[in-house]
Amino acid sequence: MNAPEKLDESAVNRQKADLGGENIRKSNFSAPSRVLIVFLVWTFGIDLMLSLLLPNPQILSWPFAFLHVAILMIALAPVYYLSLYLPLRYYVRTSRHATQTLQETLDKVQKIVDSAFDGIIVINEQGHIEAFNAAAEKIFGQPAAAVLGKNISTLMPEPYRSQHDAFLARYASTGKTKIIGEGRELKALRNGTEVFPIELHVTETDTQSGRRFVGTIRDISRRKRDEAELKLANEKLEERVASRTAELEQVNAALNKEIAERKRIEARLHEFATTDALTGALNRREFDRLLINEYEKLKRHGTPLSIILFDVDRFKQVNDRYGHLVGDKVLVELAQLLKTTLRRSDIFARWGGEEFVILAHGNAQQIYCLAEKIRTLIAAHVFPEVGYLTCSFGVAEFSDKAAMMNTIGTADKLLYAAKANGRNRTEVESDESCLLAS
Numbered sequence: 001m002n003a004p005e006k007l008d009e010s011a012v013n014r015q016k017a018d019l020g021g022e023n024i025r026k027s028n029f030s031a032p033s034r035v036l037i038v039f040l041v042w043t044f045g046i047d048l049m050l051s052l053l054l055p056n057p058q059i060l061s062w063p064f065a066f067l068h069v070a071i072l073m074i075a076l077a078p079v080y081y082l083s084l085y086l087p088l089r090y091y092v093r094t095s096r097h098a099t100q101t102l103q104e105t106l107d108k109v110q111k112i113v114d115s116a117f118d119g120i121i122v123i124n125e126q127g128h129i130e131a132f133n134a135a136a137e138k139i140f141g142q143p144a145a146a147v148l149g150k151n152i153s154t155l156m157p158e159p160y161r162s163q164h165d166a167f168l169a170r171y172a173s174t175g176k177t178k179i180i181g182e183g184r185e186l187k188a189l190r191n192g193t194e195v196f197p198i199e200l201h202v203t204e205t206d207t208q209s210g211r212r213f214v215g216t217i218r219d220i221s222r223r224k225r226d227e228a229e230l231k232l233a234n235e236k237l238e239e240r241v242a243s244r245t246a247e248l249e250q251v252n253a254a255l256n257k258e259i260a261e262r263k264r265i266e267a268r269l270h271e272f273a274t275t276d277a278l279t280g281a282l283n284r285r286e287f288d289r290l291l292i293n294e295y296e297k298l299k300r301h302g303t304p305l306s307i308i309l310f311d312v313d314r315f316k317q318v319n320d321r322y323g324h325l326v327g328d329k330v331l332v333e334l335a336q337l338l339k340t341t342l343r344r345s346d347i348f349a350r351w352g353g354e355e356f357v358i359l360a361h362g363n364a365q366q367i368y369c370l371a372e373k374i375r376t377l378i379a380a381h382v383f384p385e386v387g388y389l390t391c392s393f394g395v396a397e398f399s400d401k402a403a404m405m406n407t408i409g410t411a412d413k414l415l416y417a418a419k420a421n422g423r424n425r426t427e428v429e430s431d432e433s434c435l436l437a438s
Ligand SMILES: Nc1nc2c(ncn2[C@@H]2O[C@H](COP(=O)(O)OP(=O)(O)OP(=O)(O)O)[C@@H](O)[C@H]2O)c(=O)[nH]1
Pocket: 278, 311, 312, 313, 314, 315, 316, 317, 319, 323, 324, 325, 326, 327, 328, 331, 352, 353, 354, 419, 423
């Protein structure tokens, strides 16, 4: 298709007229009419001069008339040349040049418009298509010749088609529109059948022959397809992530359960390894380990540390009278009583049989007081199965100079001394007294 043909003819003519007029106005000879006026003035001027110079009767004779015309033509020849031929030749050349310039400009504009990536469609106020560039031909699958002059709504599917004329009329009457100057996504019609998505930007411009709307159209089918594919891929990915997350959460929950179970087993194992199975008090091995730690601290920092060894009085009788199981229950209850009484920093363990040990921070006097407090507490406690019971206590203070085992031995001796001295009493190395003692 010849490019300039695609532009609306009236618009071309208007532009031609504008461009031509502009060039002529710029020249010294603005119009043929002005040349004609100059020619007439010269003709009548010379004719008048000849009439005045020559006697009147001779004017009527044919030879004279011939001479008159000949003189007139000879006299006016330079005037013809200067005032008629040259201006006309200049006018024609200028007009031809202006037309050529206009044509070149139009060719250039058309090429630019046709080379645009986006489709460009110009419509008038009635919605009739006045320009349709090459990209628009490609996008809509129709040659410009097939759509020029037709209503733009022929390129739209329903419901846009039915709404478009009303939209234009409303805009003409109210001046209100949402689309001018804004970009929006719409549906268009390719080859009159295929509905496809477009992105449309509309601008408007006022021309001598009325308002024009310029639509810039981009086929976004591919983008939409890509977006849809991307959305689908995203959805699938999200689904996979969700199911994988669920799987991981399950695995995680199972792992957490396993870890919790392991921790529970470890704690249980630790408990088995460190506590006495019957009473729940620390066992002898754990006590020995903690004693070594505390003894090291004592040696480093000099903080006073003492030991209480105590033993249930006449426990054999309990076993003999109530049975071994009741004896066990009594030991469990006794340990429970001690646990609720002692501080967390005190280390309480079963030493063996019905004998218990307490490692406590404090000097002999302070821990003697503690032993007495425990003694009176036990003595006042009613054991459901057996009633009242008493215990005997031996208290000794560790020193950084004495060997650790010696102090334990001392506490043991003092415990036996308490037994020997009548039971239900506390013996300590030095002559200690305690306000708590009863
Ligand atoms: N039920 C029970 N009895 C125990 C346990 N360990 C030791 N005994 C008993 O505790 C009793 C300790 O008796 P003895 O050493 O004669 O001392 P006792 O009868 O308490 O008399 P004194 O200590 O001199 O007051 C024994 O009969 C042991 O069998 C135990 O774990 N459970």
